[in-house]
Structure formats: C-alpha cells, structure tokens
Amino acid sequence: MTTITPYRLAEQFISGRGAPFDTVFTYSSLEHSGLGRYGDPITPFGDLEATAQVWCMVKPGGHFILAVPVSADRNKCSVMWNGCYIYGSVRLQHLTANWRVIDEFSAFDPLKHRVHVLQKVQSE
Numbered sequence: 001m002t003t004i005t006p007y008r009l010a011e012q013f014i015s016g017r018g019a020p021f022d023t024v025f026t027y028s029s030l031e032h033s034g035l036g037r038y039g040d041p042i043t044p045f046g047d048l049e050a051t052a053q054v055w056c057m058v059k060p061g062g063h064f065i066l067a068v069p070v071s072a073d074r075n076k077c078s079v080m081w082n083g084c085y086i087y088g089s090v091r092l093q094h095l096t097a098n099w100r101v102i103d104e105f106s107a108f109d110p111l112k113h114r115v116h117v118l119q120k121v122q123s124e
C-alpha cells in the first residue's frame with residue numbers, strides 16, 4: 001500500500017506519468033467537495049468536478065464505487081451548508097454522468113447513504 005497527496009497525484013496525471021486505476025472507492029466524502037468545510041475552494045460544482053477528475057483517473061471499463069447521502073424524496077436536492085449535499089435524482093444524474101450505473105443500494109446508515117456501483121464507459 002502506498003499513499004500520495006492529491007497535488008502529487010494530479011501532477012502525475014497532468015505530466016502523463018499517472019497510471020489509471022482499476023477501481024476508485026469513496027464513501028461519504030465527495031458530497032463535501034466545493035463547500036469549503038475542509039479548506040477546499042467554495043464552488044457550486046465541486047462535487048461534479050471531483051467526479052470528473054475520478055473519471056479521468058479510471059481506466060476504460062474500470063469502476064467507481066460512490067456512496068453519497070440521498071434524499072428520501074428523490075425530487076429534492078439540498079445543501080446542508082457547509083456540511084454536505086443531500087442528493088436528489090437531478091443532481092445524481094449530473095454526478096454519475098458519463099458512467100454506466102451497474103447497481104445502487106442502501107448503506108443503511110443514519111445519513112441514508114446510497115452506494116452506486118459505476119463503470120467507466122469504454123470509448124468506441
């Protein structure tokens with residue numbers, strides 16, 4: 001097992017030295033991106049940008065296992081400032097754009113996380 005800082009990882013991919021991942025897993029972290037709570041820049045699309053960055057780092061046919069809190073009413077999306085997004089169907093569609101959704105299931109936790117098993121669509 002090795003560790004790498006986000007800055008160094010980005011540096012490797014930008015320079016063409018980064019090896020793409022077979023699988024990326026995130027549980028209860030991506031929904032905080034862009035809200036500034038952990039010192040990150042405030043941007044309304046931070047979570048979408050983070051997902052796009054993951055897409056760039058996963059090899060074609062690879063997987064992204066994503067767990068985020070989902071609203072009981074799928075028609076509603078909300079922001080618990082500056083804690084996290086609670087996803088509704090529209091924002092989830094943006095979050096999972098360019099991925100093939102293989103499966104989705106409940107994590108049975110208090111924040112009602114849903115686990116999404118996604119696959120990077122291979123180029124034709």
